[in-house]
Amino acid sequence: MKRIFLHAGQPKTGTTAIQHFLGKNRKALLACGYFFPREGLSHISNHGPLILDILGAPNSARHRGSAQRVAQAIRESPAPNAVISAERLYPYFRTCLAGGLRNAVVEYFLQMGVRTSILIYLRDDLARLNSAYIQHVKSFRSDASLHDYVR
Secondary structure, eight states: OOEEEEEOOOTTSSHHHHHHHHHHTHHHHHHTTEEOOSTTOOTTSOOHHHHHHHHTOOOOGGGTTHHHHHHHHHHHOSOSEEEEEOGGGHHHHHOGGGHHHHHHHHHHHHHTTOEEEEEOOOOOHHHHHHHHHHHHHHTTSOOOOHHHHHO
16 A cells, blocks of 8 residues: 655745755655655645645646646556645644645545655744744845734
């Protein structure tokens, strides 16, 4: 039985770096038994468009139908494991208010007949807020003080 690892990256926890690594090392990962599908990826190796397609949410023409194409690619892959990584998953696993969306995503993979593992790296709110503030200042998106940014 194949296994899917759903990487639900919390903002400011290195998710983008992980996605770049996965996208750039696809061949080496496959040799180690891990398939990182190209289908449903954004230009930065994020499976956010795939998640939108699974949920039936509005999506670009390029990504419509990516859920079925990913399922087929996973079935055809010689690798016993597949990795799906998207920041878009994090809010669905964070709150009970998103339970319907979370259940729809998990159910999609369970219906494929694969074992599903969910990976989430959590940071405490203070560390996440500090990191987000620094990112805004570094990218010149904000010149607010930390106090004003927090408010």
